[in-house]
Amino acid sequence: MASESTKSPILGQTFMAGIWRENPVFRLLLGMCPTLAVTAAVKPALTMGISVIFVLVCSNIVVSLMRDLLKPHLRILMFTLTIATFVTIADLFLKAFQPEMSETLGPYVPLIIVNCIIICRAEACASKNGLVVSIVDAVGMGVGFTLTLCVLAGIREILSTGAVWETPILPTGFVPWAAMRMPVGAFITLGLMLGLVNVVSRKKS
Amino acid sequence: MSKIKYFLEQSWLLIISAFCFGLLLAIANAAWSERIHQNEIYKLNELIVGLVNDANDFEIVIQDVNIPGGRGKITKTDIYRVLDVQRKTAGFAFVAVGSGFADKIKLVIAVDSKCEKFLGFDVLSSNETPGFGDKIKEDKFRDQFKGIAAGNLELIKAGEAKDSEVLAISGATVSSEAVVKIFNTYIGKIKEKLQTAGLNQ
Numbered sequence: 001m002a003s004e005s006t007k008s009p010i011l012g013q014t015f016m017a018g019i020w021r022e023n024p025v026f027r028l029l030l031g032m033c034p035t036l037a038v039t040a041a042v043k044p045a046l047t048m049g050i051s052v053i054f055v056l057v058c059s060n061i062v063v064s065l066m067r068d069l070l071k072p073h074l075r076i077l078m079f080t081l082t083i084a085t086f087v088t089i090a091d092l093f094l095k096a097f098q099p100e101m102s103e104t105l106g107p108y109v110p111l112i113i114v115n116c117i118i119i120c121r122a123e124a125c126a127s128k129n130g131l132v133v134s135i136v137d138a139v140g141m142g143v144g145f146t147l148t149l150c151v152l153a154g155i156r157e158i159l160s161t162g163a164v165w166e167t168p169i170l171p172t173g174f175v176p177w178a179a180m181r182m183p184v185g186a187f188i189t190l191g192l193m194l195g196l197v198n199v200v201s202r203k204k205s
Numbered sequence: 206m207s208k209i210k211y212f213l214e215q216s217w218l219l220i221i222s223a224f225c226f227g228l229l230l231a232i233a234n235a236a237w238s239e240r241i242h243q244n245e246i247y248k249l250n251e252l253i254v255g256l257v258n259d260a261n262d263f264e265i266v267i268q269d270v271n272i273p274g275g276r277g278k279i280t281k282t283d284i285y286r287v288l289d290v291q292r293k294t295a296g297f298a299f300v301a302v303g304s305g306f307a308d309k310i311k312l313v314i315a316v317d318s319k320c321e322k323f324l325g326f327d328v329l330s331s332n333e334t335p336g337f338g339d340k341i342k343e344d345k346f347r348d349q350f351k352g353i354a355a356g357n358l359e360l361i362k363a364g365e366a367k368d369s370e371v372l373a374i375s376g377a378t379v380s381s382e383a384v385v386k387i388f389n390t391y392i393g394k395i396k397e398k399l400q401t402a403g404l405n406q
Contacts, residue, residue, distance in 0.1 A: 088230055
């Protein structure tokens with residue numbers, strides 16, 4: 001799948017690949033840890049998504065710029081070093097400017113370091129393509145990841161609280177589904193969404 | 206000589222990158238550390254006022270109390286006097302740090318004005334496992350510390366907690382143990398300092 005995007009450096013296609021065809025969550029099943037953990041509400045999901053976009057774009061830029069200088073046996077070390085730097089910056093930024101959100105996300109921001117989406121794009125795209133393609137790929141993948149997180153979080157937040165973005169949208173008589181706030185709600189929502197995406201993509205093909 | 210040349214040939218990019226990234230992190234840290242510290246102070250204020258009933262204000266009364274930890278390590282903490290509306294002592298509070306399951310746990314612990322009872326604790330920062338260790342932040346666990354004698358505590362894994370006992374969180378024994386250990390590490394020294402200074406009258 002990755003080689004397909006590297007062979008077709010059409011920017012629109014590269015961007016859209018991350019949204020649907022190679023969506024990191026629904027099609028590649030990457031980044032499952034934050035997908036399940038921070039989707040109880042839309043706000044933390046969006047913050048996590050934006051943090052991942054920042055780290056993805058920055059790491060893809062750095063990896064793409066140094067791709068001709070990378071020694072094959074040191075490349076994973078270089079990727080990890082690059083990713084860890086930008087994740088630490090994102091973590092410090094959240095602690096400084098969004099302390100409550102930083103606390104809500106807890107260890108999941110530092111855990112972006114081990115998020116497979118980022119190292120996957122560094123290895124599959126940025127280390128083989130030029131700067132522009134790498135940036136577009138990072139933005140596409142990041143936006144795809146963020147949208148997915150927000151959709152899952154939206155469903156869970158509506159069903160667990162009757163609200164989205166802390167704004168009530170369901171009638172007052174609605175009985176909140178407490179299970180949707182818990183891990184079981186995350187697994188069920190993700191499973192149903194994966195099934196739905198598979199049905200839609202089969203019909204499309 | 207050739208070995209050094211080979212080493213540099215292989216690793217020059219790594220060395221330069223590590224230096225550049227380190228510099229970038231140092232700049233980010235220098236730019237935001239003051240703000241992060243300020244946020245921690247705001248949170249500390251909020252937690253202290255929340256822990257002590259009738260709290261209106263607080264001030265540092267003893268600075269840099271040396272707390273002996275394990276393996277000869279010494280940590281420092283400040284003791285805060287919490288004041289009510291009439292500027293009378295409503296209690297004391299201090300920040301206590303210890304190792305948790307995943308990372309350091311930083312607590313704010315409050316004791317009454319005579320340092321005889323714990324008024325409770327709250328978590329200033331921790332990275333305990335979500336769904337398990339982070340239950341140390343929940344009222345069910347924290348409420349056990351309210352009103353018990355300010356002395357050494359004991360953790361029990363089952364049954365009903367009595368006197369100076371604290372019931373561990375099911376599935377998070379390490380985090381529960383860590384909290385109790387933090388209490389036990391700090392309370393002796395804090396009591397001693399307050400007595401020496403004649404503050405716990």
